[in-house]
Structure formats: structure tokens, C-alpha cells
Amino acid sequence: MTAPTPAPPVPAARPGTVRVTVAVPTYRRPEDLRALLPLLVQQAREVPAGRYVVDVLVVDNDPDGGAAATAAEAARAAGAAEGELRYAAEPTPGIAAVRNRALTEAAGARLLAFLDDDERPEPGWLAALLDTWSATGAAAVSGVVLAGYAGELDPWIRAGGFFVRRRMPTGTGIDVAACGNLLLDLQQVRALGLRFEPALGLGGGEDTLFSRTLARAGGRMVWCDESVVVDRVPAERMTRTWVLTRAWSHGNAAVLTDLRLAPGTSARLRIRASGLARGLARGGGGGLRWGWGLVSRSARHQARGLRTLLRGAGMAAGACGLVFEEYGRSGRRWRLTGGHR
Template identity: 50%
Template sequence: MPGRVTSPRSAAPRRCAGRRDGTVVVAEHPSARRVTVAVPTFHRNAELRRLLTPLLPQLAETAAGGEWDAEVLVIDNDPAGGGRVVADELSPSADGRLRYVLEGTPGLAAVRNRALDEADGRLLVFLDDDEEPAPDWLATMLAMWAHHGSAAVFGRVVSVFEVERDAWLVAGRAFIRPAHRTGDRLPAVATNNLLLDLDVVRRLGLRFDTRLAFSGGEDSLFTTQLTRGGGTILWCDEAVVYEHVPQDRLNRRWILTRAYRNGTVEETVARLAGSGPAHAIRVRLQYLLGGVVRVVGGSGRVLLGRVTGKLTHVARGERAVARGAGMIAGAAGFVYQEYAKRTAARRAA
């Protein structure tokens, strides 16, 4: 069970920490003057526009407080630079706080490493291009970091659906993420709502592993290495972003494919997080056995659901089987390259 950091200011509403009036305190970190919000993007102009439109006013409001120089960095992985049109469209109202760069090397790891290279201040915040920040999101993230001085802060991601979900998705709690309390310590996280203290990242010499460029999991490995290096990742429940889930993901096939992919990636990340042949063998055996247990247990739950007529057991059992199969495949050396297929299809379009 993750540890939890308590805050004497936790009673303040709609803030993870900070002054009673809601302003951000940075006196403990006099070198912290610049925050970069990095948004990797690829062929998602409408989504990028939807994210930047509410984000830019938050940057201006944060900078107006006098303690921060805030910017957003759009990193386009489209060789044709398709996202530039959105940046050009919004730049006149951005007051110089919107930067656009083109990263020609395909893959998530290269894009995230470009963000590490481009950010020249103390803090770097990652968002995905299919997300939308809640009001006061950035101020809340900064307040949490300023109060605790942790290596990272991870905020809550809430899924928003374009169409009504079918009964299988609802019963299986698809897209419902684990809940935590503000101040909980996490061993590893994704980068879809993540603030990083770059002083810690640079001291540890961390980079996103390019071997995971097309499978995903580069964020899990990065943050695992961060915490194993002594850094702390704190959950901030009040720092909310909304993930807009498109209709083509709201189906059983996509969910089961993602569960299988997660199983392969989970094993790969665990193996890469250590070193030496003994570690690799131990991880492979662990995930081989764990995968078998998931497949057997999930199959039993599916059978139970069909006998009792409870769709919850069927849906969650099928997801367990898919993830277990992925763990077994990962232990055998296979990694599902989800983003390679997506990237190739879009580049050919």
C-alpha cells in the first residue's frame, strides 16, 4: 500500500497545498521560476486545439502572479508538421507562451526526450493531446509541488466519453482508473498528468528508453527509475484533467487488445528496470507464472459470470485473461508494438 504525505494545509478547498488564499508558495524553491507544459501530438489537430484553448489562459494567470514564467511546448511527431497550423492559429493570443517544435524521430520516447531537452527551467509538466485541463489545474499542480518539494506530482485523469458506453464496458469498469488520496506516494505513473522536478531528473540522469518507443511503457519505466533513485511521486487528487475517449475505443475488442498490450509491456518494463541475466530470468518466470494465474482465474470468472448471468464477471474475467496472455507473451520475449502500427498507418495516409 503506498505511503501518504500529510499536509497541514490539506483543509484548503480545491488546492492540494498552498496559502489559504489559493496563491502558490515558492519561497522554499527560489530557483523555480519557469514551468514548461509539454504536449506531444501526432495527427490530432482538433484535440490539440481543444487542449490549448483553456490551457493558455491558465499559463497567463500563473505568470501574472509574478513567481512563474509559464509556457506550453507543443512537440509534433508528424514529419509533415501538421500541428503547426494549430500553433500558428493560437499564437497571437498566447503572449509568447506557446512554442512549437517538430521532432522527426518517430515514437513516444523520442518526443518525451525532446521535452526534457527543450525545457530549460525547474519544472516540466506532461499532458496528452487528447486531454483538457480543469480550471485551476496548473495552479493546483504547482501548489502541491511548492508545498512538498517532491520529485514529481501526478494528478487525476477522468475519462469523458463521446458516446454512451455499452453494457460490457460499464460492467468491466473500462477506463476507470484507481483512486488515491492527495499525498499518497506512488511507485510509478504514466505521463498523462505528470509534473517533474527537472533538478531531480537531471541529477539522476534519467531519459525515456527508446527501446519502448512504439510499445508504450516508457513512462512507467522512467518513473520507476525515478522512485528507485530516491525520488518521490505524490498524488494530487484535485489536479484534474479530462481525457476525451473517442468512439473507436469504446468497444470490447479495443479494451481486450489494450489489456493484452499492457501485459506484454508490464513484463518488459519490469525486466528493463533491473540489470543482469539473473534479474531477467527472475522477471520472466514471475510474469510467466503470474500470467498463467491470471488466465486461469480470469477464465473461471468468465465461466462464473455466464452461469450466474452477471456481466461484471464476464467482462472483468475476459480482461484478466487478455492481460495474463500478454504477460505470458512478454515473458516469451514478445512486445506488442501498438504505436508502431498506428504511426505507420497515419504516415501512409
């Protein structure tokens, strides 16, 4: 395997300023990058220059390095100065490896913000994250993710509310967070020795495990309701099959994350037993709700019930050692494991 390509060096920040890296993991989405990167460069320039110095980092998981040309094109189009928009290639497959590469590339930064390549930041997105961090000193600040649909939504999916995500007052404490809109205080993360778990790179849940571990270690995590990004939902995700597959995957990842957090063999055995019982109970309850939805002709009960059934099935499968790798690239999406993963 070839060595990772280093990103260009980041110019040193002036004394008294906080260096911030905005990392964009990507894999073969050039059109998304072309739309996103100029927005991020603009947001980087809008934060108070005397307090923060911001650079944008593209971390490319394509072994062919397909995003390099797109990143260079975006840098030219945005008139980016040297080091303002950087590129790094991470050949190891999986989102966990990409996120760990971002941690490494942000070695000179105090703060690291993650944003997915298919998301678009609303005005003030980055400034709001930074303001909340400055006010709270939190180890992590999580923001709002809204869905932006590529077309008309299936009434079944709309009735289930599957793309509607949580919101809460700014400053509210949280104990788990996704990386789609997340700011990390790297000084606190490094002190705890935290990294993303490579074994979860193709199955998902690496951000759930990371954030839960951070919270368990005493890292404070808070919500920022003014920091908003729009997650672009393409047509291929606006289907019942995709929603139900994702429900199975999330249930599977939830139990596997619990197993990763377990302190020993006996604890893992208890989690497997509990995960199997909870998965079967959830699946049974979901089946009953789905059936009631059919009888009552309630689209919401049908949708929510079937999704709950699939999530329960994923939990039970995870407890039995069946791992679903949602982002597998070799054609294999299932594997059995006898260990804690």
C-alpha cells in the same frame, strides 16, 4: 534524417520565479490541439505571476510537421506573447522520443508538466500541481484523469469499470505514474540522469519505466487529487476489442518494464520465468471468472474475467520475448526479441 526543428527561445524568467514548461505530445490530432491549446495558455496565465513563468510546448511527432500550423493558429487566437506557446518537431517515431524532446526543450525550466493532446484540463489543473509540488518538494506530482465519453458506453465496458482510474488524498506517496497528468521537477530528474527509454516508444510503458526508475532512485512521487484532466474517449476506443487489446498490451508492457529494470542476465531469467508463471496464472484465473460470469449472468464478472485473461496472455507473451507495439506505424505490431526488451 533531417535535424529536429528547434523551438523558439524562451524568454528568461525574472529572478526568484520558477520557470514551468507544459508539454503536449501530439501526432496528427489537429482538432484536439485547437481545443486544448487555448485552455493551456489560459491556465498558464492564471498561476501566480510573481512565482511562476509558464510556457506551453507542442512536440509534434508527425514527420510532415502537421501540427505547426495548428500551433501557430492557436497562438494567434489566444493572443500568446513570443515564447508563450512554442512548437518543436520530433521526427523520430514514438512517444518516448517525443517525451525526451520535451525534456531537451525544457532545458531552461525547473518544472515540466505533461498533458496528452486528447485531454482537457479542468479549471485550476496546473495551479494545483504547482501547489502540491511547492508544499512537498516532490520529484514528481501525478494528478487525476477522468474519462469523458464520446457517446453511450457499452454496458459490458461500464460493468467492468475499465475507464475508471485511481484517486487518493493529495500528498499520498506513489511508486508509479503515467504521463497523462504529471509534473516533473527537472532539477531532480537531471541529477539522476533520467530519460525515457526509446525502445518502448512504439509499445508503450515508457512512462511506467521512467516513474518506477525515478522512485527506485529515491525520487519522491506524490498524488494531487485537486489536479484534474478529462481524457476524451472517442467512439473507436469504446469497444470491447479496444479494451481487450489494451489489456493485452498493458500485460505485455508490465513484464517488459520489469525486464528493463532487472540488474543482470540472471535477474532477467528469473523475471521471464516469473512473468510466464504469473501470466498463465492470471489468464487461468481470468478464464474461470469469465466462465462464472457466463453461468451467473454477471456482466461484471464476464468483463473483468475476460480482461484479466487477456492481460495474463500479454504477460506470458512478454516473458517469452513477444513484443506488442501498440503504436506501430508500419503495419507491423508484433516482434520477437531475444534480449531484455
